[in-house]
Amino acid sequence: PIEIPCHRVICTSGKIGGYSGKSNSTVKIKLLKQEGYLK
Template sequence: MNLEQKIYKKLLEVPKGQITTYGELAKAVGLKNGQRAVGKIMNKNPHPVIIPCHRVVMSTGKIGGYAYGKHVKAKMLSDEGIEIKDGKILDWEDRVYRF
């Protein structure tokens, strides 16, 4: 199974209403510092809707980027009950899903 497949699978483990970081996700698939690699994969996401890549945020608490626009990402997140303030997630540390 290639890397992206593993990433997608791991990401599917994140329940609705919770989030994870690129770094955590990267480590979850065996990468120590592959956050950026993960970002690349997400960007090349072949399954836009099936893969909840909007539940992945930066370790700083910001929502990070999104292939279809960060505003869309923020929208989806708030739609799942996650509040966003100026691109940052409120109490995101309490919503992070630990693998």
């Protein structure tokens, strides 16, 4: 199976969605920016 880190999962609508069971996605956005997925 292919493993995808949970912070890389994005809603089909294109919204960021939650992270680590929380609706606050500040950490998720920070991780995605560090990895170059967001600007």
